[in-house]
Amino acid sequence: MKFQSEGLISLNINGNIYDYKLYQSLESLARTKSQRKSAKELNISHTVFNRRLLKAEEKLGLKLTQKVGNGTLLTEDGVDLLNEYRKYVIQIEKTSNINIAGGHISSGLLESIRQPFNINVYSSSDKDAFELAKRGAVDILTLDDPLIAYELNIDFTPIAYDYLVLISNPNSKEIKSINDLQGLEFVNVEGSAQRLAWNSLEHYDIDYNLKYTVNSQFDAFKMVKNSENLYSFLNASYFKGNEILKFDTRHVISVIKVNEDKPEVDEFIEFLLNDGQELIEKQGFTLI
Numbered sequence: 001m002k003f004q005s006e007g008l009i010s011l012n013i014n015g016n017i018y019d020y021k022l023y024q025s026l027e028s029l030a031r032t033k034s035q036r037k038s039a040k041e042l043n044i045s046h047t048v049f050n051r052r053l054l055k056a057e058e059k060l061g062l063k064l065t066q067k068v069g070n071g072t073l074l075t076e077d078g079v080d081l082l083n084e085y086r087k088y089v090i091q092i093e094k095t096s097n098i099n100i101a102g103g104h105i106s107s108g109l110l111e112s113i114r115q116p117f118n119i120n121v122y123s124s125s126d127k128d129a130f131e132l133a134k135r136g137a138v139d140i141l142t143l144d145d146p147l148i149a150y151e152l153n154i155d156f157t158p159i160a161y162d163y164l165v166l167i168s169n170p171n172s173k174e175i176k177s178i179n180d181l182q183g184l185e186f187v188n189v190e191g192s193a194q195r196l197a198w199n200s201l202e203h204y205d206i207d208y209n210l211k212y213t214v215n216s217q218f219d220a221f222k223m224v225k226n227s228e229n230l231y232s233f234l235n236a237s238y239f240k241g242n243e244i245l246k247f248d249t250r251h252v253i254s255v256i257k258v259n260e261d262k263p264e265v266d267e268f269i270e271f272l273l274n275d276g277q278e279l280i281e282k283q284g285f286t287l288i
Contacts, residue, residue: 022056023085025049026064026078030124033071033219073215079128086122087137098264101129102142103191104217105162105235106253110142110272113279117268125191125215139259140268144235145193146252156254159272160285164197164233164249165241167221172228175242178204185211187220187232193251197233200248237284253285 028038039049057064064078074082086101100110101122107129111121122132126143133141143149149156166175175181181201188194188210201208211230214220220232221239233245255272259265272280273288281287 022052023082025052026074026082026085029065029072030074030079030082033068033073033216035065035072068214069212071219083124083128083132087132087135096262096264098140098262098268099138100140100142101132101138102126102140102255103129103144105144105192105237106142106255109160109237109253109280109283109285112283113276115268115271115276115279117264117271119268127191133256133258136258139257139262139265141256141258143254143256144191145195146254147195149254149256154256156252156256157269157273158252158254158288159276160237160253160280160288161250162193162235162237162253162285163243163246163251164193165236165239165246166244167224167232167234167239167241169225169228169230172231175244178206178244181206181208181231181244183207183209184231185209185229187211187223187230188213189217189220189232189234190215192217193235193249194233196249196251197245200245203248250286 024042025038028041029035032038032041035049035053036046039046042049053065060077062077063075064081065072066075097118097120099120099122100107101124102110103126104123107121107123110119111123122129122138126145126148129138129141129143130148132138143156146156148154168175173180186208190213198208198210212223214223217234217238221234224230224232233249234241236243236246255269257265257269277287
């Protein structure tokens with residue numbers, strides 16, 4: 001679908017103007033994965049929130065959301081629409097601020113450290129963030145997993161290391177060895193560094209089942225903590241767990257310079273590699 005910008009708070013799609021309220025709703029839903037939580041966040045009723053989405057879907061002839069379990073996720077078309085709006089907002093906002101898009105772990109890291117720069121951070125999956133970077137809509141791309149960069153032979157700058165820990169319910173069986181993972185059911189986080197865990201299990205000839213797939217590590221954490229039969233591998237920088245695959249899943253947290261013309265971008269990356277390293281370590285990451 002082709003989108004045409006009509007300014008900061010609206011997009012003209014097939015002759016219909018969709019104002020900021022729709023994109024505000026999609027932005028919130030991408031974070032909360034719940035219509036009720038988003039409605040509460042926007043201080044409107046759930047009925048009004050739902051009607052806003054249904055009306056847009058009817059006009060567009062597209063599904064923007066989909067029910068998954070007890071939550072609601074954006075469809076691929078919903079993500080495309082939201083990313084397109086983010087792109088135009090960023091392009092219109094011509095400031096010295098550094099616009100950053102990236103995976104949940106890496107972008108969360110940059111948001112959490114104190115630094116002398118003005119930054120705007122957009123958190124999503126590595127894949128969605130990369131789409132924004134391809135269009136030149138951001139100044140810096142951050143990656144939770146360097147796979148995209150490796151596949152496309154893109155230069156990236158490592159700023160920290162992380163690894164994955166096994167998360168389980170306190171009442172689940174104790175995992176003491178690799179063989180104890182045999183036959184377990186896992187919650188998969190789409191677009192995360194979990195591929196390293198699954199590759200490792202296959203290397204050790206461990207049979208496993210990816211029972212559920214979610215978009216957020218925090219959603220996976222909640223599902224696992226509420227079930228004695230589910231497990232997941234999540235980033236050690238954010239979660240405490242069993243380090244059984246620590247050395248097998250060590251990976252780089254990295255940044256990619258997208259905007260070559262903004263001096264603040266080079267200054268920010270230089271800060272991350274020097275004075276910022278101590279701050280990064282305090283967030284639970286391993287230094288380069």
